[in-house]
Amino acid sequence: MINNSYRSRSFVLTHHHSHNRWMFISVIFLGGIILSLLLAFVAFGSDFGDLQEQSSSLKLVIILHRHGDRTPTQTYENDPYKDEQKYWPLGWGQLTMVGEKQLFELGKIFRKRYKSFISRFSVKSVRVMSSDIDRTLMSAEALLAGMFPPEEDQIWNKELLWQPIPVHTVPRNYDKTISLKAPCPKYELEKKRILKEIKQNETVEDKQFFKYVSLHAGQNVDSIREIETLYTCLFIEELNGLILPVWTETVYPKEMREKAALSMSTYAWNTVMKRLHGGPFINEILDYLKNKSRGRLQDKKLFLYSGHDITMVVMWRTLGFNEFILPAYGASLIWELHHLGNDHYVKMFYQNNTKEREPYELQIPNCLNPCPLDKLFAITEEVRPTDWDAECKIDSTDY
Structure with a gap:
């Protein structure tokens, strides 16, 4: 048993x-x-994905985004598609309907991410800045339409679920933060020096490349700046379904893209250039972060900047990221201020394009993650000008 x-x-x-x-x-x-x-x-x-915005630690959000899809700003001599009336009826450098939809979708992404933090628009909580150019102003408006559709008492027209939101701008020749067009003689001198140095270090293969492109483009193309412009033109034409000339097959996109990315990076190549070109923007956002952490800006929750690929790259490099990037339409850099324990910390994210539903978190160079706010001030000290106007002046030591 x-x-x-x-x-x-x-x-x-x-x-x-x-x-x-x-x-x-x-x-x-x-x-x-x-x-x-x-x-x-x-x-x-x-701490993951869509739930991050629900964290009670979030105190302030700063977003810098690139505009949406646009028409070319210029073409080249032998371009078969340079007829503006036939191929680019919107005009040169204008936001397209595709671009409008891209930024509207980006606004919806940000709405989802930050809905519990900032559920509706208020002039007290949101401030929007843009460079003074059509495509960035329109991009900001499209993004805001997606991020802040009117709700309940904000609905002023039932046939149009949209509300007017102010977008601030300054003339381009005064703009030292977004379009980066404010004159700075010392910066321009340093930029020319760097480009000359890169030119002097060209290889035999580089010289053959420029000669080949010049021959087929029908104009002299002998610098990475001119390649950057040409690459952008071809890229836009390809996006619009236009068949590129056969001669481009051996140089586009790979080799031209590499040189275009190098060209973009030279806008903030060294510490002097970062300080004079990216420093004013860094100073501005750090002031917002500091004031918020000290109990000022009590009602403010979001600062939004509508800019360009060059704005993105200059900020990227000024903060110490060394990878060469060519930001896609709608790409965004995001700074979040969090109050954790007794201190304030900054988290940084990159939204690569408007198709990705979530940005990915970045590791700020030379800092912990999240980065203590005091530490962020310390690691950016050498790229933040104390008197930009004075530092932009040229003296005898600059030659």
Whole structure:
């Protein structure tokens, strides 16, 4: 007769001496790991994806985005598509309907991400700035339409679920933060020096490349700046479904893209250029972060900047990121101020394009993640001008 007490033994003890014991132990071990991961996800889920905005630690958001899809600002001599009336009826450098939709979608992405932090528009909580050019102004408006559709008492026209939101700008020749067109003689001198240095270091292959492109473009193309312009033109034409000339197949997109990315990076190549070109913007956003952390700007929750690819690249490099990038339409840099414990921290994100539903978090160079606000001030000190106008002046030591 079989002892019933033996039957009642646990499953583990019953199989302790069986040939399957190691398999069983492995299953139990893996199950424990999976259970731990699930518990961790539940415990820390508020730090992931869509839930991040629900964190009570979030105090301020600053967003810099590039405008949407546009027409070319210029073409080249042998361009088969340079007839403005036929191919670009909107005019040169104008936001397209595709671009409008891109930024509207970007606004919806930000609305979803920050809905519990800032659910509706108010002039007290939101300030929007743009460079003084059609495509960035229109991009800002399209983004705002997606991010802040009117709700309840904000609905002033039931046939149009849209509300007017102020977008601020300054003339381009005074703009040292977004369009970066404010005159700075010392910066221009340094930029010319760097471009000359790059030109002097060209290889035989580089010279052959420029000669080939010049021959087929029908104009002299002998610098990475001119390649950048040409690459952008071809890129836009390709996006619009136009068949590129056969001669481009050996140089576009790879080689031209590499040189275009190099060209963009030279706008903030060294510390002097970062300080004079990117420094004013860094000073501005750090002032917002500092004032918010000290109890000022109590009502402000969002600062939004509508800019260009060059704005994005200059900020990227000024903060110490060295990777060469060519920001897509609608690409965005995001700064979030969080109050954790007794201190304030900054998290930084990059939205690569308007198709991605979530930005990915960046590791700010030379800082922890998240980055203590005081540390962010310290690591950016050498690229923040104390008197921009004075530092832009040229003296005898600059030659």
